[in-house]
Amino acid sequence: MKHLAKIIFVSLLLSGLFFFIQPKNAPNIEFTALNGEKMSFDMLRGKTVIVTFWATDCASCLKEIPMWRDLYSRFHSQGLEIIGVSMYYDPPNHVVEFLKENPLPYPITLDIDAKLANAFDGVKVTPTTFLLNHQGEIVWQKIGLIEAAELQSKIETLLKEK
Numbered sequence: 827m828k829h830l831a832k833i834i835f836v837s838l839l840l841s842g843l844f845f846f847i848q849p850k851n852a853p854n855i856e857f858t859a860l861n862g863e864k865m866s867f868d869m870l871r872g873k874t875v876i877v878t879f880w881a882t883d884c885a886s887c888l889k890e891i892p893m894w895r896d897l898y899s900r901f902h903s904q905g906l907e908i909i910g911v912s913m914y915y916d917p918p919n920h921v922v923e924f925l926k927e928n929p930l931p932y933p934i935t936l937d938i939d940a941k942l943a944n945a946f947d948g949v950k951v952t953p954t955t956f957l958l959n960h961q962g963e964i965v966w967q968k969i970g971l972i973e974a975a976e977l978q979s980k981i982e983t984l985l986k987e988k
């Protein structure tokens with residue numbers, strides 16, 4: 827019986843991992859960046875896109891910002907877009923003040939009503955990051971702090987596929 831339980835557990839685990847690596851379309855949802863630009867993930871097709879959910883009180887999120895700046899400056903001209911989504915529980919005035927003191931080169935949007943978090947399978951934890959290919963498919967997801975080298979390799983691969 828123990829052997830059967832192990833087989834079932836491993837089968838479920840493997841099927842779950844398979845699900846997470848299968849590309850699925852990003853939600854076609856519209857949002858407005860703090861700079862006033864209206865955007866949607868359909869509008870971003872043709873680009874490699876990083877969607878990062880963050881909060882101003884998240885130490886790991888703040889630790890990632892230099893990496894996002896670096897990746898944006900290195901790969902934006904090659905077709906990379908980064909969208910920072912401030913979580914619904916992050917007070918908008920905190921985000922605006924943070925950005926005044928720490929301007930970012932990529933668009934930031936406030937997710938006040940959790941529309942984006944819910945569209946991306948109910949994101950609740952920060953940082954949570956999604957990587958979309960040029961067809962608008964989610965091809966990678968990570969909860970927690972990201973290793974820059976791992977993500978850079980994935981970005982380079984996707985930019986070459988274009």
